[in-house]
Amino acid sequence: MSARNVLYAQSGGVTAVINATAAGVIETARRHPEVFGKVYAGRDGIIGALTEDLIDTSQEPEEAIASLRHTPSGAFGSCRHKLKGLEEAPAEYERLIDVFRAHDIGYFFYNGGGDSQDTSHKVSQIGERMGFPITCIGIPKTVDNDLPVTDNCPGFGSVAKYVAVSVREAAFDVRSMARSSTKVFILEVMGRHAGWIAAAGGLAAEFEGDAPHIIIFPEVAFDDERFLDRVRECVDAQGYCVVVVSEGARYSDGRFLSDSGTRDAFGHAQLGGVAPVVAAMIRARHGYKFHWAVADYLQRAARHIASGTDVEQAYAMGRAAVELARAGKNAVMPVIVRVSDEPYAWEVGEVPLAEVANVEKKVPRAYITEDGFGITEACRRYLRPLIAGEDFPPFEGGLPAYVRLKNAPVPKKVAAGFDI
Amino acid sequence: MSARNVLYAQSGGVTAVINATAAGVIETARRHPEVFGKVYAGRDGIIGALTEDLIDTSQEPEEAIASLRHTPSGAFGSCRHKLKGLEEAPAEYERLIDVFRAHDIGYFFYNGGGDSQDTSHKVSQIGERMGFPITCIGIPKTVDNDLPVTDNCPGFGSVAKYVAVSVREAAFDVRSMARSSTKVFILEVMGRHAGWIAAAGGLAAEFEGDAPHIIIFPEVAFDDERFLDRVRECVDAQGYCVVVVSEGARYSDGRFLSDSGTRDAFGHAQLGGVAPVVAAMIRARHGYKFHWAVADYLQRAARHIASGTDVEQAYAMGRAAVELARAGKNAVMPVIVRVSDEPYAWEVGEVPLAEVANVEKKVPRAYITEDGFGITEACRRYLRPLIAGEDFPPFEGGLPAYVRLKNAPVPKKVAAGFDI
Numbered sequence: 001m002s003a004r005n006v007l008y009a010q011s012g013g014v015t016a017v018i019n020a021t022a023a024g025v026i027e028t029a030r031r032h033p034e035v036f037g038k039v040y041a042g043r044d045g046i047i048g049a050l051t052e053d054l055i056d057t058s059q060e061p062e063e064a065i066a067s068l069r070h071t072p073s074g075a076f077g078s079c080r081h082k083l084k085g086l087e088e089a090p091a092e093y094e095r096l097i098d099v100f101r102a103h104d105i106g107y108f109f110y111n112g113g114g115d116s117q118d119t120s121h122k123v124s125q126i127g128e129r130m131g132f133p134i135t136c137i138g139i140p141k142t143v144d145n146d147l148p149v150t151d152n153c154p155g156f157g158s159v160a161k162y163v164a165v166s167v168r169e170a171a172f173d174v175r176s177m178a179r180s181s182t183k184v185f186i187l188e189v190m191g192r193h194a195g196w197i198a199a200a201g202g203l204a205a206e207f208e209g210d211a212p213h214i215i216i217f218p219e220v221a222f223d224d225e226r227f228l229d230r231v232r233e234c235v236d237a238q239g240y241c242v243v244v245v246s247e248g249a250r251y252s253d254g255r256f257l258s259d260s261g262t263r264d265a266f267g268h269a270q271l272g273g274v275a276p277v278v279a280a281m282i283r284a285r286h287g288y289k290f291h292w293a294v295a296d297y298l299q300r301a302a303r304h305i306a307s308g309t310d311v312e313q314a315y316a317m318g319r320a321a322v323e324l325a326r327a328g329k330n331a332v333m334p335v336i337v338r339v340s341d342e343p344y345a346w347e348v349g350e351v352p353l354a355e356v357a358n359v360e361k362k363v364p365r366a367y368i369t370e371d372g373f374g375i376t377e378a379c380r381r382y383l384r385p386l387i388a389g390e391d392f393p394p395f396e397g398g399l400p401a402y403v404r405l406k407n408a409p410v411p412k413k414v415a416a417g418f419d420i
Numbered sequence: 421m422s423a424r425n426v427l428y429a430q431s432g433g434v435t436a437v438i439n440a441t442a443a444g445v446i447e448t449a450r451r452h453p454e455v456f457g458k459v460y461a462g463r464d465g466i467i468g469a470l471t472e473d474l475i476d477t478s479q480e481p482e483e484a485i486a487s488l489r490h491t492p493s494g495a496f497g498s499c500r501h502k503l504k505g506l507e508e509a510p511a512e513y514e515r516l517i518d519v520f521r522a523h524d525i526g527y528f529f530y531n532g533g534g535d536s537q538d539t540s541h542k543v544s545q546i547g548e549r550m551g552f553p554i555t556c557i558g559i560p561k562t563v564d565n566d567l568p569v570t571d572n573c574p575g576f577g578s579v580a581k582y583v584a585v586s587v588r589e590a591a592f593d594v595r596s597m598a599r600s601s602t603k604v605f606i607l608e609v610m611g612r613h614a615g616w617i618a619a620a621g622g623l624a625a626e627f628e629g630d631a632p633h634i635i636i637f638p639e640v641a642f643d644d645e646r647f648l649d650r651v652r653e654c655v656d657a658q659g660y661c662v663v664v665v666s667e668g669a670r671y672s673d674g675r676f677l678s679d680s681g682t683r684d685a686f687g688h689a690q691l692g693g694v695a696p697v698v699a700a701m702i703r704a705r706h707g708y709k710f711h712w713a714v715a716d717y718l719q720r721a722a723r724h725i726a727s728g729t730d731v732e733q734a735y736a737m738g739r740a741a742v743e744l745a746r747a748g749k750n751a752v753m754p755v756i757v758r759v760s761d762e763p764y765a766w767e768v769g770e771v772p773l774a775e776v777a778n779v780e781k782k783v784p785r786a787y788i789t790e791d792g793f794g795i796t797e798a799c800r801r802y803l804r805p806l807i808a809g810e811d812f813p814p815f816e817g818g819l820p821a822y823v824r825l826k827n828a829p830v831p832k833k834v835a836a837g838f839d840i
Contacts, residue, residue, distance in 0.1 A: 077597070166721075169717075179497060291716050296712060298715070397807075398727065399585060400589070
């Protein structure tokens with residue numbers, strides 16, 4: 001059997017380590033030229049595949065590919081384009097197969113979250129049906145840590161580390177001035193549906209009474225009164241209060257706190273920003289001096305403080321995907337299987353894509369303290385190894401030296417164009 | 421002459437490296453027991469001195485003091501209490517001298533910005549007048565970098581590095597998804613009066629067209645139309661636009677952008693948050709998908725990504741203050757004198773406190789590009805060495821290991837109390 005080409009695409013929100021996965025895919029494929037021809041990448045993810053806008057990674061030198069391991073963001077571009085159902089919109093799937101056929105793509109590696117794994121699964125089905133069998137391997141990625149089956153998702157550990165470090169640092173700051181200055185500090189973190197990132201803030205605490213004093217999870221219905229009472233108790237007891245709030249925090253009726261009425265100068269409901277809403281609530285009730293921060297993209301791009309575990313696992317998932325393809329597997333995704341918490345040990349497993357697609361893993365109730373405002377020891381046991389280890393990028397002139405690839409285009413071969 | 425005790429106090433907003441200065445003071449004083457007795461610290465800064473709430477640093481082991489070098493925040497507490505004029509409120513100054521006398525304090529080291537140096541200057545005058553001569557040495561500190569005479573201020577280089585690194589990382593993220601997702605990203609940074617921190621964001625750019633594409637300085641009157649046009653040009657040319665905005669950004673009539681009409685759910689003008697105001701402006705005009713982040717305390721507490729230059733200079737200023745006192749100097753402040761930009765060389769100088777107090781150094785016009793939206797090469801030359809070098813703290817279990825001192829109180833000796 002002669003070698004066939006590979007298409008690798010990044011999907012959805014990028015992370016500090018998705019490029020480490022790309023490095024794992026490309027370096028592993030390059031070691032097996034008898035199986036894998038060229039590794040192409042979709043420019044801007046699946047959009048590049050649909051529009052036949054492919055990148056020829058074989059034109060990148062070894063050092064550039066190796067540098068992906070320490071470079072955040074999506075080196076080939078990513079997108080939020082979700083393919084519809086097979087029956088509903090077969091044209092997009094057929095187009096993909098046309099592009100695959102034109103470029104002799106025998107392997108499709110799709111690096112993303114639940115939606116993307118749904119797509120890879122469907123592509124594997126339609127290929128068969130159209131008489132162009134294609135090996136589809138999903139590769140897990142999401143800062144939200146909400147994929148099922150895998151113990152954790154590459155991308156999450158680094159955000160978790162960033163948030164835990166930031167909470168610890170800001171808490172030291174606030175505590176040292178609380179007597180005469182800011183009493184309440186609020187940090188807003190990502191996680192629209194699942195509170196894993198907010199939970200990670202809990203790792204900042206070392207001793208009883210340490211920050212964060214309150215975590216607001218999307219999984220626990222928000223109750224103004226209980227929250228405001230807790231803030232006061234905390235300021236009374238500790239002299240200050242640090243709150244970590246998930247962007248997905250919501251009331252029992254499902255309304256997001258961030259939609260609760262803040263208007264901008266033009267009278268529009270303000271988009272985003274649950275931290276200022278919580279701050280306004282505290283000011284109205286208690287009058288405490290407060291500060292708030294919204295980490296937004298800084299948290300998921302912060303390769304400078306990436307978790308060593310996360311970088312290693314992100315790379316390993318890329319490598320494992322290629323090895324699964326080489327072993328003749330199809331429509332599967334490599335996963336991280338935890339063997340033990342402490343000392344931490346994990347191994348690579350696999351799961352059929354059909355079992356991954358569109359399932360969301362939330363923070364289990366047993367990981368949240370009874371009062372709903374903190375994390376339990378079980379949660380700490382789970383989270384701790386995921387932020388362990390440092391993997392600093394190289395620095396030049398005081399700044400991290402991140403690589404930018406040439407991203408040379410592959411000449412087009414399909415006559416027809418395609419509109420997204 | 422027998423040894424006399426030292427009082428060291430931290431003042432104003434804390435930084436990632438003010439404790440490195442404390443280490444410089446304490447370690448240097450400990451090496452000269454013939455001159456310096458015990459080193460006391462004011463608990464919560466000058467408030468501790470006024471209320472006779474002193475900390476005995478001699479009870480801290482050497483390793484704890486050494487660990488201050490890598491620990492952010494104010495280890496002894498800080499405050500925003502500004503002493504009034506000598507004529508206006510002599511009682512506070514007299515009280516300080518009473519406390520100094522009771523504890524045989526011969527040396528007062530005040531670590532802070534312009535206001536604090538005004539205080540140290542006045543204390544040196546009143547001591548003389550009250551027949552209790554005291555050696556007063558100011559030590560520079562401020563993330564705002566707005567002290568005069570000194571080439572730069574300890575604390576600034578680390579915020580500058582944090583902001584430059586964060587802008588580079590977020591820009592990589594935004595660029596990789598701009599085709600189908602966020603087109604404009606706005607990062608709000610500190611600097612109420614001076615735009616040094618915003619300027620530092622400009623260091624993130626490596627090549628023509630790189631982020632940040634627009635910097636909004638407090639020094640340049642904000643013009644909606646020119647700004648919004650520039651955003652559009654930038655999205656047209658680059659596909660995305662990254663904006664760094666100083667919290668002190670203001671219109672030509674002096675109004676802060678952050679006061680420009682955002683109302684919270686309770687109808688109050690929203691405090692803080694110029695980033696969402698700028699975002700709303702862009703949405704109203706262009707409709708681009710946007711994201712914004714507010715770094716707030718994270719930026720000044722981020723010891724994990726401190727500048728090596730900054731840590732070294734912060735320590736050196738503490739050491740120099742003690743050496744100046746030992747050399748019989750009074751009412752002076754050590755400063756950083758730049759000898760050359762590249763290779764970077766600097767030495768320690770000194771300045772009379774009278775020349776430092778209440779003078780603010782803004783970003784000079786020559787450091788801002790003609791259009792008011794960027795930094796010039798002269799500015800880069802100035803800023804580059806200040807963010808150079810890494811000085812990572814030790815990590816334990818994935819988190820920086822920051823020290824917490826015992827902060828044992830010194831028994832009170834003054835009969836009367838004092839209300840702040």
